[in-house]
Amino acid sequence: DGGITQSPKYLFRKEGQNVTLSCEQNLNHDAMYWYRQDPGQGLRLIYYSQIVNDFQKGDIAEGYSVSREKKESFPLTVTSAQKNPTAFYLCASSGTSGGGTQYFGPGTRLLVL
Amino acid sequence: GQQVMQIPQYQHVQEGEDFTTYCNSSTTLSNIQWYKQRPGGHPVFLIQLVKSGEVKKQKRLTFQFGEAKKNSSLHITATQTTDVGTYFCAGLADSSYKLIFGSGTRLLVRP
Numbered sequence: 001d002g003g004i005t006q007s008p009k010y011l012f013r014k015e016g017q018n019v020t021l022s023c024e025q026n027l028n029h030d031a032m033y034w035y036r037q038d039p040g041q042g043l044r045l046i047y048y049s050q051i052v053n054d055f056q057k058g059d060i061a062e063g064y065s066v067s068r069e070k071k072e073s074f075p076l077t078v079t080s081a082q083k084n085p086t087a088f089y090l091c092a093s094s095g096t097s098g099g100g101t102q103y104f105g106p107g108t109r110l111l112v113l
Numbered sequence: 114g115q116q117v118m119q120i121p122q123y124q125h126v127q128e129g130e131d132f133t134t135y136c137n138s139s140t141t142l143s144n145i146q147w148y149k150q151r152p153g154g155h156p157v158f159l160i161q162l163v164k165s166g167e168v169k170k171q172k173r174l175t176f177q178f179g180e181a182k183k184n185s186s187l188h189i190t191a192t193q194t195t196d197v198g199t200y201f202c203a204g205l206a207d208s209s210y211k212l213i214f215g216s217g218t219r220l221l222v223r224p
Binding site: 041103 | 119154155157159161215216219222
C-alpha cells in the first residue's frame with residue numbers, strides 16, 4: 001500500500017448528500033491525486049495537487065471538491081452536484097510532481113442509496 | 114488532448130500460454146509506466162520505461178518502449194493463475210504533469 005491509507009473502505013450516500021473521502025500518506029510525497037474507476041474501466045483523474053495549498057482540476061472535476069491544507073492529507077468531497085457518484089475512488093501520491101511513480105491507497109467504494 | 118489507447122480490453126488464456134498487451138499514445142511520451150490491479154484491489158506499480166527502444170524484464174514479464182516513444186508493450190511468458198488482473202499502462206507526455214492511464218487489459222487465466 002506504500003503508506004497511503006483511505007477511509008472508509010465502503011461508503012453509502014443518500015441522494016442530495018455531500019460525503020468526504022479521506023486520504024492520508026506518510027511517504028513525505030509532494031504530489032497527490034484522486035482517481036475515479038468505474039466497473040471494468042480505467043482510471044480517470046478528478047483532481048491533483050503538486051504541493052500544499054495548491055491543486056488543479058483533472059479531467060472529471062465537476063461535482064467534486066478537494067483541499068490540501070497539509071502535505072499528508074488530500075480529502076475529496078463528493079457533492080450533491082455529482083449526479084452519478086457510484087464508483088471506486090482511488091487516491092495516489094508520488095514523490096515528484098511530474099509523472100513519477102504513483103503509489104495507490106486501497107480505495108473507497110462509494111454507493112448511492 | 115493526449116490519449117493513451119490500450120488493447121485488447123480482455124484476454125482469456127489457458128495457463129502456460131503467453132499474453133501480450135499493447136499501449137499506444139497520441140503524443141510522444143517522456144516515460145511510460147505499467148501497473149497491475151488484482152481483482153478487488155488497487156493498482157500497483159510494476160515498472161517505468163524512459164529510453165527509446167528500452168526493454169526491461171521482470172522474471173516472466175518483458176516490457177518494451179517503442180523507438181518513437183509513442184507505444185509500449187507488456188508480454189508475459191507462460192502465464193500462471195497469479196497473473197490474473199488488469200494491466201494498465203500510463204504515459205507522461207513531454208511538458209506535462211499528469212500521467213494518462215490507458216483503459217487497461219483484463220487478463221483471465223484458466224487453470
